[in-house]
Amino acid sequence: xxxxxxxxxxxxxxxxxxxxxxxxxxxxxxxxxxxxxxxxxxxxxxxxxxxxxxxxxxxxxxxxxxxxxxxxxxxxxxxxxxxxxxxxxxxxxxxxxxxxxxxxxxxxxxxxxxxxxxxxxxxxxxxxxxxxxxxxxxxxxxxxxxxxxxxxxxxxxxxxxxxxxxxxxxxxxxxxxxxxxxxxxxxxxxxxxxxxxxxxxxxxxxxxxxxxxxxxxxxxxxxxxxxxxxxxxxxxxxxxxxxxxxxxxxxxxxxxxxxxxxxxxxxxxxxxxxxxxxxxxxxxxxxxxxxxxxxxxxxxxxxxxxxxxxx
Amino acid sequence: xxxxxxxxxxxxxxxxxxxxxxxxxxxxxxxxxxxxxxxxxxxxxxxxxxxxxxxxxxxxxxxxxxxxxxxxxxxxxxxxxxxxxxxxxxxxxxxxxxxxxxxxxxxxxxxxxxxxxxxxxxxxxxxxxxxxxxxxxxxxxxxxxxxxxxxxxxxxxxxxxxxxxxxxxxxxxxxxxxxxxxxxxxxxxxxxxxxxxxxxxxxxxxxxxxxxxxxxxxxxxxxxxxxxxxxxxxxxxxxxxxxxxxxxxxxxxxxxxxxxxxxxxxxxxxxxxxxxxxxxxxxxxxxxxxxxxxxxxxxxxxxxxxxxxxxxxxxxxxxxxxxxxxxxxxxxxxxxxxxxxxxxxxxxxxxxxx
Numbered sequence: 001x002x003x004x005x006x007x008x009x010x011x012x013x014x015x016x017x018x019x020x021x022x023x024x025x026x027x028x029x030x031x032x033x034x035x036x037x038x039x040x041x042x043x044x045x046x047x048x049x050x051x052x053x054x055x056x057x058x059x060x061x062x063x064x065x066x067x068x069x070x071x072x073x074x075x076x077x078x079x080x081x082x083x084x085x086x087x088x089x090x091x092x093x094x095x096x097x098x099x100x101x102x103x104x105x106x107x108x109x110x111x112x113x114x115x116x117x118x119x120x121x122x123x124x125x126x127x128x129x130x131x132x133x134x135x136x137x138x139x140x141x142x143x144x145x146x147x148x149x150x151x152x153x154x155x156x157x158x159x160x161x162x163x164x165x166x167x168x169x170x171x172x173x174x175x176x177x178x179x180x181x182x183x184x185x186x187x188x189x190x191x192x193x194x195x196x197x198x199x200x201x202x203x204x205x206x207x208x209x210x211x212x213x214x215x216x217x218x219x220x221x222x223x224x225x226x227x228x229x230x231x232x233x234x235x236x237x238x239x240x241x242x243x244x245x246x247x248x249x250x251x252x253x254x255x256x257x258x259x260x261x262x263x264x265x266x267x268x269x270x271x272x273x274x275x276x277x278x279x280x281x282x283x284x285x286x287x288x289x290x291x292x293x294x295x296x297x298x299x300x301x302x303x304x305x306x307x308x309x310x311x
Numbered sequence: 312x313x314x315x316x317x318x319x320x321x322x323x324x325x326x327x328x329x330x331x332x333x334x335x336x337x338x339x340x341x342x343x344x345x346x347x348x349x350x351x352x353x354x355x356x357x358x359x360x361x362x363x364x365x366x367x368x369x370x371x372x373x374x375x376x377x378x379x380x381x382x383x384x385x386x387x388x389x390x391x392x393x394x395x396x397x398x399x400x401x402x403x404x405x406x407x408x409x410x411x412x413x414x415x416x417x418x419x420x421x422x423x424x425x426x427x428x429x430x431x432x433x434x435x436x437x438x439x440x441x442x443x444x445x446x447x448x449x450x451x452x453x454x455x456x457x458x459x460x461x462x463x464x465x466x467x468x469x470x471x472x473x474x475x476x477x478x479x480x481x482x483x484x485x486x487x488x489x490x491x492x493x494x495x496x497x498x499x500x501x502x503x504x505x506x507x508x509x510x511x512x513x514x515x516x517x518x519x520x521x522x523x524x525x526x527x528x529x530x531x532x533x534x535x536x537x538x539x540x541x542x543x544x545x546x547x548x549x550x551x552x553x554x555x556x557x558x559x560x561x562x563x564x565x566x567x568x569x570x571x572x573x574x575x576x577x578x579x580x581x582x583x584x585x586x587x588x589x590x591x592x593x594x595x596x597x598x599x600x601x602x603x604x605x606x607x608x609x610x611x612x613x614x615x616x617x618x619x620x621x622x623x624x625x626x627x628x629x630x631x632x633x634x635x636x637x638x639x640x641x642x643x644x645x646x647x648x649x650x651x652x653x654x655x656x657x658x659x660x661x662x663x664x665x
């Protein structure tokens with residue numbers, strides 16, 4: 001086995017872990033926005049793929065990084081609007097609609113990519129890490145924090161969403177939609193409007209997660225998402241829907257994944273054994289923990305509040 | 312102010328209930344032409360090719376029908392679990408687990424005559440699928456939410472990796488996929504030739520019949536139908552909700568696992584080709600709605616979708632067109648279900664006391 005403690009002392013290991021954690025932070029923040037509003041968004045896996053393609057296409061067509069990010073955000077918000085509309089006012093089953101959207105978005109992204117580029121797809125210039133004055137010169141931390149701008153955006157967003165939920169009336173209203181929608185209606189606010197808004201914002205973040213994958217890699221492939229969306233959903237329930245823990249757990253999964261990648265190179269075993277490690281760890285953690293902080297309207301609530309869905 | 316509102320239909324005519332999913336399926340088939348047309352592929356020629364790939368020759372028709380067998384089982388697995396709002400999105404992973412178990416048992420560890428060997432392999436597959444779904448259901452019950460959704464989806468990824476590890480056998484020239492090690496001769500149905508299709512169908516239809524009878528005529532079926540309505544009411548009526556959830560999880564997982572084992576028994580080896588049959592089972596379940604009997608025609612339709620997407624490679628469309636068609640089927644069938652139960656009305660909002 002590879003010496004664990006030596007690896008943990010390497011700055012390059014933590015740099016890799018942070019890079020892997022970046023899309024997970026975006027995705028988990030997005031999933032949290034949807035779920036705290038009371039909507040399960042299983043479309044995440046497909047939205048990741050759509051966002052990854054949107055970011056890739058924008059840069060391929062000559063756009064700068066900011067435009068590429070905007071394009072990905074808009075793509076995600078559009079898909080989120082469809083999910084919010086179908087599960088909110090139309091009251092369709094959230095899990096089934098989400099699975100449909102995931103398969104549709106992932107299928108369309110893969111189809112479009114092959115249709116556009118054929119068997120020999122181009123590459124784009126991968127996003128470079130940025131040098132920050134002061135911070136990048138620090139020993140160890142400086143090297144670990146040498147990241148693409150998107151990583152910094154993810155960290156700032158994690159604090160921003162925490163602030164939204166804990167300190168603003170809008171955040172309170174969104175949370176109320178996930179806990180007690182009837183109370184929101186009694187306040188004279190529209191539950192559907194708030195939920196659609198939250199799902200659109202959440203899906204936009206998920207798409208940004210996908211874009212951060214393709215922009216950092218400098219390429220797109222249909223299998224690039226590979227279950228990351230589902231990992232984000234597992235992290236929301238594992239942390240008990242706490243925004244404050246997202247950075248920590250995402251970094252933890254990133255570290256497990258980085259360690260797994262390192263072990264793959266060292267040990268002569270089938271790569272699949274290593275690739276399944278993060279998923280197995282998460283399933284075991286889900287089995288060993290429980291949570292009392294589940295938004296009360298999430299699914300179980302929606303089945304009683306919104307009786308349109310009966311399958 | 313006038314708004315669009317959904318008004319419940321007081322009585323739903325049987326013609327509407329049966330017609331809506333058929334319209335949804337037809338629309339899904341038609342809408343799949345949009346991505347084709349956008350890429351400049353001649354749509355009519357593409358549909359012609361697809362039709363030839365589905366019905367064109369006895370062999371093609373046989374392949375299409377053969378696909379309906381695992382789809383019936385994964386569709387039944389998903390649909391049965393949905394009845395009690397147990398979200399089994401893991402038919403895909405359970406199918407892989409069933410295939411894995413079939414390879415583990417059937418490649419020579421145990422040697423027995425076919426009449427023992429084949430049931431043994433299928434039972435091993437069913438057990439593997441059941442264990443996976445049981446794990447997901449236990450996590451659901453322990454965490455008190457709908458976390459089986461996430462667990463089953465993550466298990467799909469894990470089981471795909473596990474299945475890929477068995478692909479150490481010969482390369483299949485026709486499909487350019489690597490096979491697993493072959494099963495021993497006693498464990499396959501390959502020697503049955505065309506008859507194995509009939510055996511598979513008999514088996515799938517028997518599974519449907521069994522589920523139908525249990526749901527319709529037994530105490531378990533009554534409990535399941537009660538849980539489909541309202542969990543709180545079911546609980547206060549003395550139904551042991553947790554126990555029934557675990558039972559359904561075991562049966563659902565076993566059905567999907569059997570589908571995987573059956574695929575391996577039918578061909579004599581496993582390949583990546585079985586991927587997607589589990590997710591497509593969700594489309595089968597949504598199309599079939601609440602009726603187990605409707606699972607069979609729904610599976611036939613989805614089999615046609617999957618078989619039709621294959622030959623389109625010739626005109627440059629990728630196989631992701633099958634995923635698109637399956638996804639459209641799920642979404643449109645859900646929307647069709649909405650319009651069967653509600654009608655759209657344009658008028659003033661009605662004030663209701665909720």
